[in-house]
Amino acid sequence: MKKSIIAIAFCVLGMSLVTSCSRKVTRVATDAQIDLSGRWNDTDSRLAAEELSSQILSGNWITDFVQEKGKKPVIIVCLVRNKSHEHIESETFIKDIEKALISKQKARIVQGGKMREELRAERADQQNNSSxxxxxxxxxETGADYMLQGNINSIVDAHKKQKVVYYQIDLELTHLQTNEKVWIGDKKIKKFVKN
Amino acid sequence: MKNIILCIALLAASIVVNAQQDSPALEADQNPNYKLSQDKYTANIQAEYSVLQGTTLQETYKAIDPLEDKRQLKALKKKYRAQRPYWRQQRRLERIRNTRYYNYNNYSNRNYHPRYNNYYNRGLYTRHRRNIRNYSFGYNTIGLGLGLLIGSTF
Structure with missing residues (x-):
């Protein structure tokens, strides 16, 4: 009797240990703010995308161009330089900006970079294989009127277990013919991290 | 002769006309030297920037953050500590590979010569083979004793 009680107790203890150590994964909303390390994360990217999208859509450059040319401007997205202290991929918020411009029918975006090379390769393939x-x-191809370029900068101030991190994302829209900057947008994020 | 001159003149005129047709007319206020710049940038456009369009160029810097540095150092130490058994194993294997074997049953003169014995009994060759070191140490003492004896007699 005593032995069986001990065995059951061991089993219960073992089960509790196994369940407590097992990994648990839950789905959360994509706009939920979860900060773990204090580094650049999805929330920062989303905030940058929202801010920059609203800035680029509300800029006067669109109405000026439409008035002058009578058509929607064509944009090509170029290089974004990450000059911060962390690895930041700008594609996460640049895509949101492109999506906002296309969905609001404010501008047209043309493909660039490696994807454009793929398109040209497919077009070359069609010359021999398609009907x-x-x-x-x-x-x-449609030639772009404007080029979107950007920079990401950061400033870190750390002392003992406290840290202040400041990010600044600057995007610029430049006219390809005249090199004139028609729009500059920025998003500034400041974080206080206490370890 | 007149016909030849006329032909040359016509040929020259056609060349000039063709050249004018090939080069597009300048836009209003366009720099007449634009072709120099155009040729320069169209020569290497593919390799340089067009492939990088839409990407992020990582030009990150290392921020001054003592706590982060401490964490990184700790992680590095942990990594090296985890590699230590592997390095030890490699060292052992390397020592085994570089071991010199001697025929200790053969009583050659070097066994009786203290200088050679000291050379061949240095740690690198025999430290991990304790039995061999012990044997050689035994021979060393015999060799040293005999050497001293022979030395004292002469």
């Missing part, structure tokens, strides 16, 4: 009526021709 004549469906072949897409070279030399008919």
């Amino acid at each position: 004549v009526s469906t072949v897409k021709k070279f030399g008919l």
